[in-house]
Amino acid sequence: MITMPAPDQAVLARRAQIAAALRRIVPGEGVIDAEHERRAFECDGLTAYRQLPMIVVLPDTTAQIVEVLRYCTANNVKVVPRGAGTSLSGGALPLADGVLLGLGKFKRILDIDIANRCVVVQPGVTNLGITHAVQAKGLYYAPDPSSQIACTIGGNVAENSGGVHCLKYGLTTNNVIGIEMVTMGGEVVRLGGKHFDASGYDLLGVMVGSEGMLGVVTEVTVRVLPTPPGARALMIGFSSVEGAGDCVAAVIGAGIIPGGMEIMDRLAVQAAEAFAHAGYPLDAEALLIVELDGCEAEVDHLVAAVEATAAQHGATSCRASQSEEERLRFWAGRKAAFPAVGRLSPDYYCMDGTIPRKRIGEVLQRIRQMEARYGLRVANVFHAGDGNLHPLILYDANKPGELEHAEEFGNDILRLCVEVGGVLTGEHGVGVEKRDLMGTMFNETDLNQQQRLKCAFDPGSLLNPGKVFPQLCRCAELGRMHVHAGKLNFPDLPRF
Amino acid sequence: MTMFQPSDVAQAKEVIARAAAEGQSLEIAAGGSKRALGRPPRTDHTLDVSPLAGIVEYEPAELILTARAATPMAEIEAQLEARRQMLAFEPPDWRGLLGGSGEPTLGGVIACNIAGPRRVRAGSPRDYFLGFAAINGWGDGWKAGGKVVKNVTGYDMCKLQAGAYGTLSVLTEVTLKVMPKPETACTVLLPALADEIAIPVLSQALNTPYEVSAVAHLPASVARRSGVAAVAEGLGAVTALRLEGPLPSVAYRAEAIEALLGRGLRLEEVETAQLWAEIGAVRPLLEPGARCVWRLCPTPSAAPAVMHVVRARLASAEAFYDWGGGLVWLSVDGGEAGPDGGAAMVRAAVRQAGGHAAGGHATLIVAPDAMRAAVPVFEPVLGALASLSARIKRGFDPRGILNPGRMQEGQ
Numbered sequence: 001m002i003t004m005p006a007p008d009q010a011v012l013a014r015r016a017q018i019a020a021a022l023r024r025i026v027p028g029e030g031v032i033d034a035e036h037e038r039r040a041f042e043c044d045g046l047t048a049y050r051q052l053p054m055i056v057v058l059p060d061t062t063a064q065i066v067e068v069l070r071y072c073t074a075n076n077v078k079v080v081p082r083g084a085g086t087s088l089s090g091g092a093l094p095l096a097d098g099v100l101l102g103l104g105k106f107k108r109i110l111d112i113d114i115a116n117r118c119v120v121v122q123p124g125v126t127n128l129g130i131t132h133a134v135q136a137k138g139l140y141y142a143p144d145p146s147s148q149i150a151c152t153i154g155g156n157v158a159e160n161s162g163g164v165h166c167l168k169y170g171l172t173t174n175n176v177i178g179i180e181m182v183t184m185g186g187e188v189v190r191l192g193g194k195h196f197d198a199s200g201y202d203l204l205g206v207m208v209g210s211e212g213m214l215g216v217v218t219e220v221t222v223r224v225l226p227t228p229p230g231a232r233a234l235m236i237g238f239s240s241v242e243g244a245g246d247c248v249a250a251v252i253g254a255g256i257i258p259g260g261m262e263i264m265d266r267l268a269v270q271a272a273e274a275f276a277h278a279g280y281p282l283d284a285e286a287l288l289i290v291e292l293d294g295c296e297a298e299v300d301h302l303v304a305a306v307e308a309t310a311a312q313h314g315a316t317s318c319r320a321s322q323s324e325e326e327r328l329r330f331w332a333g334r335k336a337a338f339p340a341v342g343r344l345s346p347d348y349y350c351m352d353g354t355i356p357r358k359r360i361g362e363v364l365q366r367i368r369q370m371e372a373r374y375g376l377r378v379a380n381v382f383h384a385g386d387g388n389l390h391p392l393i394l395y396d397a398n399k400p401g402e403l404e405h406a407e408e409f410g411n412d413i414l415r416l417c418v419e420v421g422g423v424l425t426g427e428h429g430v431g432v433e434k435r436d437l438m439g440t441m442f443n444e445t446d447l448n449q450q451q452r453l454k455c456a457f458d459p460g461s462l463l464n465p466g467k468v469f470p471q472l473c474r475c476a477e478l479g480r481m482h483v484h485a486g487k488l489n490f491p492d493l494p495r496f
Numbered sequence: 497m498t499m500f501q502p503s504d505v506a507q508a509k510e511v512i513a514r515a516a517a518e519g520q521s522l523e524i525a526a527g528g529s530k531r532a533l534g535r536p537p538r539t540d541h542t543l544d545v546s547p548l549a550g551i552v553e554y555e556p557a558e559l560i561l562t563a564r565a566a567t568p569m570a571e572i573e574a575q576l577e578a579r580r581q582m583l584a585f586e587p588p589d590w591r592g593l594l595g596g597s598g599e600p601t602l603g604g605v606i607a608c609n610i611a612g613p614r615r616v617r618a619g620s621p622r623d624y625f626l627g628f629a630a631i632n633g634w635g636d637g638w639k640a641g642g643k644v645v646k647n648v649t650g651y652d653m654c655k656l657q658a659g660a661y662g663t664l665s666v667l668t669e670v671t672l673k674v675m676p677k678p679e680t681a682c683t684v685l686l687p688a689l690a691d692e693i694a695i696p697v698l699s700q701a702l703n704t705p706y707e708v709s710a711v712a713h714l715p716a717s718v719a720r721r722s723g724v725a726a727v728a729e730g731l732g733a734v735t736a737l738r739l740e741g742p743l744p745s746v747a748y749r750a751e752a753i754e755a756l757l758g759r760g761l762r763l764e765e766v767e768t769a770q771l772w773a774e775i776g777a778v779r780p781l782l783e784p785g786a787r788c789v790w791r792l793c794p795t796p797s798a799a800p801a802v803m804h805v806v807r808a809r810l811a812s813a814e815a816f817y818d819w820g821g822g823l824v825w826l827s828v829d830g831g832e833a834g835p836d837g838g839a840a841m842v843r844a845a846v847r848q849a850g851g852h853a854a855g856g857h858a859t860l861i862v863a864p865d866a867m868r869a870a871v872p873v874f875e876p877v878l879g880a881l882a883s884l885s886a887r888i889k890r891g892f893d894p895r896g897i898l899n900p901g902r903m904q905e906g907q
Contacts, residue, residue: 115699115797138703160648167645173652174623178855187880193855194795196822197609197620198659199875200903201885205622205655209648226705249557255580255676295705295752298745354644356558386646387558423642424649434649441649442639449638450651452891456884468650479894 001404002090002432004051004466007097011077012054018077019055022099025067030105032056041082041100045147046090048349048403049432053080053094058102062180062188062218065101069216070186072099078462079184081212083123083155086147088350089431091159091211091467101216103154109133110219116194118177120221123154127161130222139224142169145427146335154217160209162427164260167385169225171427173208178221181207184458193221206453211429213464214457228293231259232303233330236310237284237317241265241380242361244286247313248384249357251290254309256302259293261385262334265364268341268379268392269333275340278333281317288384289334291327334381338392341379345394348379349406353417354426357387366416367391374409376402388426389417415440430468438470447471452478501544505629505637505668511543512666512897513635521897524662526566528598529591530608534661534902535873536865545603548668556581559645560626561674565603565667572602576674584675585621586612588776593789593862603667609659612776613710613738616702616819622658624673630657630665633893643671656888662899663907664892678740681709683763683771684753685727686735691715691800691817694735697757698820699797701737704756706749710738712775713817721780724771726761736763738772775818778825786830787812788837789862796821798849798856805845810838830863837863839871874903 011018023031032038033055043050059065072079078098085092094100106122109129113119114137119130127148130141144163145151151161156172157179169175178192191204198204207214238244244263251258264272269287273280280287288310292302303320310318321327333340341348355363364380371378381390391413395406414424418440425434438447447469454461455475465472500522502508515522523537526546531537549566556579563572569587576582587605591597606628611620627641640653657664689697694713701708712735719727719734727734737757739749750762763771774780781789794802799821807813812829828838837860846856857875860868877885889896889907901907 113797114703115696116795117699117702138705160652162646162648170619170623171646171648173655174619183880183884187884189880189884190855191881195793195856196615196796196819197611197622197793197857199793199857199859200877200881201664201888202609202622202655202659203881203884203888205652205658208655209652214651226703229705252559252676253557255679257676294707294741295745295748297748298742301742301744354642354646356555356560356644358555358558383646387644388646422644423647426644426646427648429648430650438650441642445636445638446640447650449632449636449892450640450653453651453653453656453888456887456891459887479891 001407002435004095005472007095011097015054018075021071022055022057022068025071026057026059026064030058030060032058041085041094041102044085044087044090044092046088046093046431046433049090049093051094051096053100054097056100056102058105060105062182065182065216065218066186066188068099068101069182069184072462073185073460076460076462078465080464081158081216083152083158084126084150086151086155087159087429087431088352089425089429089433091429091431093432095466103152106154106218113194117224118194118221119224120219121153123157123217123220124152127151127153127156130224134224135227138227140227141222141224142175143172153220153222157208157217157220158210158212159429162388164262164383167261168257168259173205175223176204176208176220177223179204179207179217180219181215181217183215184460184463189215211431211464211468213454213467228259230296230299231291231293231327232299233289233291233321233327234303234306234310235280235319235330236288236290236315237281238286238288238314239316241286241364243314244288245357245360245384247288247310247315250309250313251306252385254305256305258290258385260289260291262289263287263382263384264334264337265380267377268337268381271340271344271379272333272337275343276333276336278329280333284316289330337381341392341394346396346398349393349395349410351391351393351410351413352388352425352428353414353422354386354388355417355420355422357384359420363389363416363420367413370409370412374405376406376409383426386426387422411437432467435468436470438468448478455479498541499544500541501547503547505548505631508543508545508548508666508668509631509635509637512631512633515541515897516633516635516895519895519897521900524666524899526601526603527568529596529600530594530604532594532596533608533861535904536869537899538901543666545666551575552669559674560643560671562643562669562671563602564669566601569600569602569605580677581674582677583624583672584614584618585624586614586776588612589773590777592782593778602670606658606667606670607660607662613712613772613818616711616822617709622655625654625658625670626673627671628654628657628667629669630667632665633895633898641671645673661902663889663902664898666898679742680746681738681740681765681768682746682750683768684737684739684750685731685761685763686757687731687760688733689713689735690733691803694733695797695800695817695821697735698737701753701757702820704753706739706752707741708737708753709740710772711820712736714780715816717814718780718816721783722771723774723779724763724767726763726767727771736771738768781814781816781825781827787827787862788830788833788860790826790828790838790842791859791861792824792826792842792846792856793822794824794846794849794856799824801849802845805849806842809841835867836871837867843875872904877904
């Protein structure tokens with residue numbers, strides 16, 4: 001288990017005083033002090049990690065957030081921002097000596113601008129809520145994390161959330177065009193807007209995916225897109241995962257970027273079929289679902305092209321949806337894959353590495369070897385287009401030590417992802433979960449440079465500390481310039 | 497003034513570490529094609545990284561390409577073309593605009609974050625920038641991102657380097673997401689629309705599901721200078737919409753767009769390529785004489801109102817619209833615009849037309865060196881954002897030796 005920094009006893013000793021001060025800023029029920037009420041905030045989607053926050057604050061206005069952050073900075077109190085709490089990496093895990101700042105009351109849609117295809121919302125609006133606000137106009141918000149019914153756009157900004165459709169339509173970072181944020185020092189800053197690109201440094205781009213460590217987002221402007229008029233899906237069986245991977249490479253090689261492209265391995269297919277009765281081929285070692293969206297002429301053309309590619313690559317079965325109902329049925333199994341796998345085992349642990357897709361066969365082979373070593377089963381679900389792998393490790397938390405065992409297994413899988421040229425996380429974020437693995441991808445110089453960015457935003461390291469970086473920021477030390485005037489080591493360096 | 501030309505990354509680090517130790521500033525350069533972009537460099541020395549060139553890895557099926565920063569764009573584009581792929585942000589060729597003759601390189605395109613007409617649909621270099629290796633102002637090599645298309649490990653440092661004009665680090669190696677090249681393309685031309693009509697028409701087109709991949713409006717005086725005969729001759733103002741994709745799909749969508757907006761002329765593939773290349777290169781706006789060229793990014797729907805204000809104040813103003821109004825290229829007579837090139841007036845017009853807190857920015861792209869030294873070339877960054885930006889600069893380059901002052905005084 002990852003350990004969080006030891007709580008500051010001096011801050012804990014002032015708890016009542018801090019709560020009283022915060023009540024003066026956020027009146028009424030906006031400050032939650034009672035233990036049984038704070039309990040509701042003790043974890044996010046990574047439920048293995050729990051911590052009761054010192055105090056919970058639920059502000060109504062940006063002005064209150066400014067005052068809360070100013071107070072916390074002046075009084076050296078840590079702050080953890082939280083949206084809907086659906087993070088799978090512990091990004092919103094509270095701190096024992098920290099204020100949990102919940103943005104749940106920021107639920108208003110502020111502006112729907114059809115002419116400029118954008119929507120301005122408060123950060124507590126759900127991902128799907130944005131689409132609901134514009135779908136009557138034939139528009140939608142493209143990034144679709146599987147928690148989209150619950151997760152908020154503020155959390156999506158913090159985590160740079162993805163989803164099934166991001167190979168074609170991009171992640172959150174490619175679809176957010178402006179934010180308003182408050183720095184830990186209490187300054188309100190607007191980044192981007194309805195216009196294209198930034199003048200000056202692209203701090204909007206840096207804020208997206210910063211895991212709540214650089215600022216508190218108080219308003220978000222997103223790009224919305226015309227809803228594709230139609231979509232069809234293909235359900236293609238293969239006798240090996242490698243075969244499915246080769247087919248994906250061939251589809252992309254043929255110049256086709258499908259709206260979605262998912263691979264499930266045998267265990268995931270069996271579980272999903274038993275749960276959702278989607279009609280999946282139970283004899284397949286791997287199932288590939290390809291969705292093509294756009295106008296009818298394009299979709300039919302591309303479905304034929306993918307069918308031909310699948311046949312050339314040894315598909316054991318291939319069926320293209322003939323109706324919207326059938327398309328949704330193909331997806332029903334995949335969308336239910338996590339709960340379906342959950343029926344096979346009391347608990348499962350969802351991993352999120354990305355690998356170069358050509359290494360998929362080798363990676364799954366080595367995961368199988370690890371299954372034997374750890375004595376735990378793994379079902380694999382894979383965003384095949386972009387190489388984002390979600391191994392689901394089955395375990396039983398009631399068996400002593402099995403959670404730790406599953407975590408160690410997961411860490412080995414992520415180390416493997418890095419070893420084959422991939423990365424630790426494709427869309428769930430580093431958070432607490434993968435914090436101590438950062439050293440497998442980055443050396444000390446790389447991490448120091450990231451931390452210097454953190455220091456520019458939050459010199460006191462008060463905003464969401466203990467996440468992402470294995471060591472807390474030491475801003476004063478990192479900012480130093482070691483001046484070592486001396487002789488040039490390359491006397492033959494070309495000079496003109 | 498010394499020109500350093502390190503032959504490898506280790507030597508480049510040494511030059512920077514040495515420059516940092518001695519407090520000597522460096523202009524970062526490679527091909528030099530964008531030397532006239534931004535505030536004129538006033539550095540003690542030049543760091544020419546041209547030898548750090550060459551494609552390191554290109555995996556078409558993984559949609560990734562890794563190349564050293566000074567790799568010529570022509571080399572990258574030729575490799576991609578051979579596999580029928582492309583850089584989706586459509587990097588424009590600004591050599592004619594900037595009067596530069598050097599070879600555009602990948603590092604320059606990323607550092608300046610310059611996109612072409614497809615930006616309205618596909619995004620900018622920053623949207624395809626997956627990872628990099630670089631050298632910071634201490635002379636330390638560091639890296640961020642990765643070589644896969646989906647990655648959220650650590651802060652997204654790529655976004656910060658894209659558009660930083662080499663002021664935060666010197667890029668040495670870059671990994672990009674590449675995309676398949678559309679099978680074919682055509683352009684629908686609508687004749688004789690006034691600006692105030694054309695921009696809403698383009699917005700309407702972008703709101704359809706017909707996946708328009710570029711949208712521009714050329715007023716009559718600009719259209720006349722097009723190198724594409726059908727655009728230059730006889731139509732007056734030209735409103736252009738590009739469709740790309742598989743053949744049957746493009747045919748269907750072009751029909752659908754014409755059914756919606758009215759029948760116009762059609763450009764087929766070759767002329768389509770010509771037209772959008774010249775729009776990206778701003779060629780129809782270039783003419784002899786002492787003119788200042790501005791690049792405005794207002795709220796798209798407000799673009800005609802911005803130009804209404806500008807035209808009322810400057811009779812010499814000529815402009816055309818790309819990105820459905822999200823990009824306005826404006827040329828003004830230097831004499832009429834006065835010593836600030838029209839900066840105060842142009843920037844006020846962009847700010848006011850967008851409505852409250854709408855933002856937008858204006859960049860002075862072409863002007864004499866002296867004017868670009870005296871007038872803020874980029875939209876000034878103010879208030880809390882300015883101090884934040886200054887702290888970020890210090891976190892990457894504490895002595896301020898990397899391209900200092902290229903973006904704004906002291907940065």
